[in-house]
Amino acid sequence: MDIIYLLKLGEIHLKGENRKQFIELLRVNLRRRLEAIPHKLIVRDGRFFLYAPDSYDADVSSILNRLPGINGWARSKATAKDLPAIIAAALEVYKNRLDQGFVSFKVESRRADKGFALDSYALSRELGHEICEKYPQAKVDVHTPDTVINVEVREQVYVYADSESGVRGLPVGCAGKGLLLLSGGIDSPVAGFHMLRRGLALENLYFNAYPYTSHEAWEKVKSLAEVVAGYGGPMQLHTLHFTEIQLKIKKDAAANCSTLYFRAAMMLSADRLCKQRRLNSIVTGESLSQVASQTAENMRFSQSYTDMAVLRPLCGTDKEDIIRTARKIGTYEISILPYEDCCVLFSPKYPVIKADFEQERRSFDRLNLGPMIEEALASCETITVQPKTSGCKA
Amino acid sequence: MSRIYLDWAASAPATEAALDSFTRIAATNYGNPSSLHYEGKAAAALLSAARSAVASSLGISQNRVYFTSGGTESCQIPLLSLLRKQHSEKTTILVSAIEHPAIFNQCTVLAEAGFTVKTIPTTSIGRVEAEKLARLLDTSVALVAIMAVNNETGIIQDMDTIAEVIKNSAGRKPFILCDTVQTAGKIPLNFDLDWIDAYTLSSHKLGGLRGAGALILRKPLQVLALGGGQEQGLRSGTENIAAIQALAVALAESMQQLPQNHAAAAALMGQLISGLRSIPGVCILPEERGAKDERFSPYIVNAAFPGLVGETFLRILDDHGIAVSTGSACSGSGKKRRVLQAMQVPVAQAQSSIRISIGSSTSPAEIDRFLEIAQAQYQRYRT
CATH class of the missing domain: 3.40.640.10 (Type I PLP-dependent aspartate aminotransferase-like (Major domain))
Known part of the structure; x- marks a missing residue:
């Protein structure tokens, strides 16, 4: 038997003339995510009605929980516009909630079809009365109910209890596609998640420092990309072999500048890849003052090696907030696996904290890393990672 | 090979x-x-x-x-x-x-x-x-x-x-x-x-x-x-x-073969320790261990390659066809080197150590080949 899922849009409703384009993009994104699931999707008056077999409920829920662009969703009953049928549906929905321990309730009715005999208030009152009659323990509470029974009168009548939360935001792709610099740490997957929610599709770039980092470290990054893809759909993971560049920096640059120069070299490489792949921005997990390389002066320096937009969604957040989000989206447990992060190797004891822009630009340019970066890009390895949605819930 | x-x-x-x-x-x-x-x-x-x-x-x-x-x-x-x-x-x-x-x-x-x-x-x-x-x-x-x-x-x-x-x-x-x-x-x-x-x-x-x-x-x-x-x-x-x-x-x-195997291992270990000592920067752990030191098993030696994390060197050697280990294989990928630290080996030196252990079919040619690769790769990757 099919379950009907009602999807609630959020920020899309604030859009003006172009709202239709956002809705269409959301529709396309959802259809792609549901490719392996038999389903019917109806979009009417800015409402999404999804029909899918109940045997796929876990998969559908997992996809809806992670789909940027919807604020929430609910499993709904659908009935004819016939009062006894609506009452029966409302009693069933309330009974399910009662079985879960929710006792007090209120009924909220909306009529898109104003031709329906009862107005919203009368319909709510009638259904409330029937619920109280049938279940003596039921208690109406219009201010802080345990559960809300929603009724929407449209071409048919939809009855459902409280909505599940979505990740909100905008449909992925409405803001184009960027390049996420993905390390094995906690921050960068969270940065990716935030940008997906703002509608930016992503490709991922990992700087591989093998043998200083292990195959397991790469597997960890791949796992992180899979979880992030749970929110954005299948995405590319590019692996750039960076060891020779790191060794050259280590050998030829002042020790206290090595991290600064790695970041600049990474930015330069990301810039080239963005242009090759026609991506519109670079996304990093930097958070101001978190580590020595993440000062305003050092960010200015590394950013000067690209003219792409550099998006740093975590810049003003603190670590606790980032960890909380990482736990919520399911990346934290992977990020803390004990494999080396490409950023922490070669870290000098006393790194430059406030780069002297002109001086460091001159020193970095003298390293002449351009040819090495081109060589690394020529042997860049790209795979497509598939969404992984089990084991975590946003 | x-x-x-x-x-x-x-x-x-x-x-x-x-x-x-x-x-x-x-x-x-x-x-x-x-x-x-x-x-x-x-x-x-x-x-x-x-x-x-x-x-x-x-x-x-x-x-x-x-x-x-x-x-x-x-x-x-x-x-x-x-x-x-x-x-x-x-x-x-x-x-x-x-x-x-x-x-x-x-x-x-x-x-x-x-x-x-x-x-x-x-x-x-x-x-x-x-x-x-x-x-x-x-x-x-x-x-x-x-x-x-x-x-x-x-x-x-x-x-x-x-x-x-x-x-x-x-x-x-x-x-x-x-x-x-x-x-x-x-x-x-x-x-x-x-x-x-x-x-x-x-x-x-x-x-x-x-x-x-x-x-x-x-x-x-x-x-x-x-x-x-x-x-x-x-x-x-x-x-x-x-x-x-x-x-x-x-x-x-x-x-039955203990006496002859032991003698052969002692000769190989002497070759191995002397070879390791000749690689600039490498030290045997403990440093007091001699090439033919009877206080130690001739089958096992621990050596530090300062400037190169033991696990990194293990990967490099593995890619060159050589299997060694860091510490006890049974202790997994834990980063602590409890045994070496108990011997007051400095942490950085302990972290850069690998264990090389030999057996009855290990040959002098294999030891030479290992030393050659270890020296070249250590020089290339040490930081």
Whole structure:
């Protein structure tokens, strides 16, 4: 038997003339995510009605929980516009909630079809009365109910209890596609998640420092990309072999500048890849003052090696907030696996904290890393990672 | 080019004879040795023959030999048997600072159960400090664990000195557990010392197969884990006859060939240590170890490559066809180097160390090839 899922849009409703384009993009994104699931999707008056077999409920829920662009969703009953049928549906929905321990309730009715005999208030009152009659323990509470029974009168009548939360935001792709610099740490997957929610599709770039980092470290990054893809759909993971560049920096640059120069070299490489792949921005997990390389002066320096937009969604957040989000989206447990992060190797004891822009630009340019970066890009390895949605819930 | 295997202390290749015995018995002898029918009796006869062979190889009586699943279980049985004596006044366990995780980590459970676990410090070469051991040996000590040969550095304990300290201690003698997993079949040792209560063996370290080991006991124990009562109730569970027979075969071989293998290993280790010392920056851990130092097992050496994390170097060598390890293979990918730190090796040096362990088929050419690759790659990747 099919379950009907009602999807609630959020920020899309604030859009003006172009709202239709956002809705269409959301529709396309959802259809792609549901490719392996038999389903019917109806979009009417800015409402999404999804029909899918109940045997796929876990998969559908997992996809809806992670789909940027919807604020929430609910499993709904659908009935004819016939009062006894609506009452029966409302009693069933309330009974399910009662079985879960929710006792007090209120009924909220909306009529898109104003031709329906009862107005919203009368319909709510009638259904409330029937619920109280049938279940003596039921208690109406219009201010802080345990559960809300929603009724929407449209071409048919939809009855459902409280909505599940979505990740909100905008449909992925409405803001184009960027390049996420993905390390094995906690921050960068969270940065990716935030940008997906703002509608930016992503490709991922990992700087591989093998043998200083292990195959397991790469597997960890791949796992992180899979979880992030749970929110954005299948995405590319590019692996750039960076060891020779790191060794050259280590050998030829002042020790206290090595991290600064790695970041600049990474930015330069990301810039080239963005242009090759026609991506519109670079996304990093930097958070101001978190580590020595993440000062305003050092960010200015590394950013000067690209003219792409550099998006740093975590810049003003603190670590606790980032960890909380990482736990919520399911990346934290992977990020803390004990494999080396490409950023922490070669870290000098006393790194430059406030780069002297002109001086460091001159020193970095003298390293002449351009040819090495081109060589690394020529042997860049790209795979497509598939969404992984089990084991975590946003 | 064929690979060079220098991780014999983690697991040795099975000998031809052990493998032949294993496959033959696994294929034909499927009876349960506890069963009363013909097939069961045939299996029981093989078990008995294996016990007799192991006892004969070690020069002990066969009623002291109990088969287990390996070295770790052999260590666990006497340790966990202490939990059956919780009302005893003996509530202290002494473990040398360089014990294998099979003992060191198991002691955390005993500590949680109320035992006081104390660590016996070692000298900078990893030998138990006799004076400190003497001071720790009071009447509350239930068990002392001291490994005969350390699996990470190869240090051989000075058994005579330890025996003297233990014999001179006041009160009733504690139970002495001696981890001899890296000793049996490799280093000359008397398995009938009157002051040692338990010795442990692991088959796959000496040319047998995984899944079999032995616990050599002076007297039976009251064990924690009960079951069908196999091995005189000491280790319940159906016996792995094929692997146990392979253990008997491999142990007999290695004991017979011990003098010549030991001499060959000593020559190879001399070549290896001299070669390592000639690589600029490399140091042997402990630094006091000489090229032909009889205080150490000629099968194991630990070397630091400063400026290159041990795990990184392991990967590099692996990519060049060479298998070595960092620390104990049994301790997983943990970054702490507990054994080296107990020997006061500086953390950075400990982190940059690898263990190289050789065996009966290691050749001088392989050592040369390893040294050549190690030198070149160390120079390339050290930071």
